Amino acid sequence: MNMVTAMGEPPELKRYSGAQRAAALMLVLGREHGASVWEHLSTEEVKDLSSAMSHLGRVPASVAEHLLVSFSGEMASMNALHGSFESTERLLDGILPGDRVREIMEDIRGPAGRTMWDKLSNVNEALLAGYLKNEYPQTVAVVLSKLKPDHAARVLGQLPKEVSVDVVQRMLRMETVQKEVLTQVEQTLRSEFMSNLSRSQRRDPHEAMAEVFNAMDRQTEEAMLGALDESIPESAERIRALMFTFEDLGSLVPSAVSTIVRQADKRQMALALKGAPGSMRQLFMSTMTERSAKLMREDMAAMGPVRARDCEEAQNALVRLAKTLADNGEILLVDPKSDDTMIV
Template identity: 50%
Template sequence: MTGPQRAAVILLVLGEEHGRKIWSEFDDEEIRIITRAMAELGTVDADDVERLMLDFVGKLSSAGAVTGSFDRTISLLEKILPTDQVAMIMEEIRGPAGRNMWQKLGNIDAVVLANFLKNEYPQTIAVILSKIRPDHAANVLRNLPNDLSIEVVGRMLRLESVQKEALDHIENTLRTEFVATLTQTRRRDPHEMMAEIFNGFDRQTEMRFLSALDASNQDSAARIRALMFTFEDLGKLDPAGLQTLMRQVDKDTLTRALKGASEGMRDFFFSAMSQRAVKNMQDDIQSLGPLRLKEVDEAQQKLVALTKDLADKGEIILSKGNAEDELVY
């Protein structure tokens, strides 16, 4: 046995109560190494456990066999470590292929899943929706035909325990008929990907690529421009979103960003400040003197990145224009 495997056996034997203090002494990398060894351990014979523990502490007589598995490992870690840390560690070990079918369904767009399920028997749909997250099941039901969704709700209310053989059959069917072809169903628009990449460019690089695209493919250039979220798009924030951003932004970053901003963008940010704060900001902008365009771009990109981060947390909503185009990042 390797060192991490030996440590994994000992920690499994110690369990939550006696192992908690030991886990708390490990750093993240050590936890990852031991967790991987624990998850891949399998069954260790009682004799091997006894010999290992005798070697480690000098005595062990009745520990019995231990089995390391993903479920056992997760169960143990969730009682010791923060939930988000456990999720990150186990996701790294499992990889995307390690997730079970019901977890994969939880990551599939509700409309896509509903379009697939609408051709299934109501009882089958009821079983599937009972196995995924309630919020996701609600979104799927919302996108099913009305009569079918009502029938499925009724089946779910009357649903009893499902035999393992039936559940295995449903899971295998989903794997072969749906998830295997999902990459074609959910193929991402490459323009979205390129818009995200272009958002990371400085202004000169962005203009260089877009100018080249204008010459070779005007339609693609126009679509990328429409999908990009730029500093100027911050002007579409609602008053509450702007106030949230202003509370979080560093004053020096804002000053540099506004140094190279248009009058309209300056007025937009000034609208969220008191008259005294506006006067101070104008003085700060003036006192900066000449700035390189690169410095202005970096400051404006920081504001954009901060805005997206706040949107990811649900603190503000990003919009590209009308309600139909509203984007929640």
């Protein structure tokens, strides 16, 4: 799909990869003129091109004109094109069969996975259970029978007890599921659950950036936020509000801290606590046995002087562990800047 650049190209064109140039060209061609091109592409090529198109965003008219010189008169009157999930789906709809369009859009929107059951295995168990609890128990049994055992177990744990017991009994009695039934369940999941999930999972870019800032060392983090304070202060404030720091672990209840302590690398935790305020050390050690706390103090003393950066990296590792535990449902983290208490 790479397009050969020509002399006199607009400077903006350099920002676009070959796939992005092809995607912009197909947007210009539209449904009528692009149909014959789409029909000759393989499924993988359609997915690649559709993915590039859906993430394209604004395309300057000068770039569009360069990519389609033969339509220069028409393009001269345009300010920009805009590629999005919606415009991509509208373009594909009518050119390709409906089920193929849905499959392609699911793949480029996520969750990741090649089949419907792969995708469901990447869906949070609480979200999936929230949907399944309103379905017929037999349907739930079919869905869970297709999931990986560990994921199915977590979903069962999120269902109301009377529902989960009924589902388990049906799974025990279940024989081979007819292909027609499985197809119908897949279609229902695709149209009612996955499409809604894809729309709801579009993230605020500030959330993604807050995660990036969480992974930075503090000197870089402070420098970057300081620069944002001067250029886009509202974004800097939003990012700060979304960031979860090592100090925020001090707001966790002891049982949540205990879960972190049990699963953390002990040397890494000793390094993190060595550079922590006394109150944080006390909180973590209060969840340990007397012997474990003593060994932790001895490990910290035996380290001698350590670099501040090493302590910060160890503290960031504990923050990442806390987020992983929260994603797995083992602890619950609320917005650290809110007035709510963090609970297990």
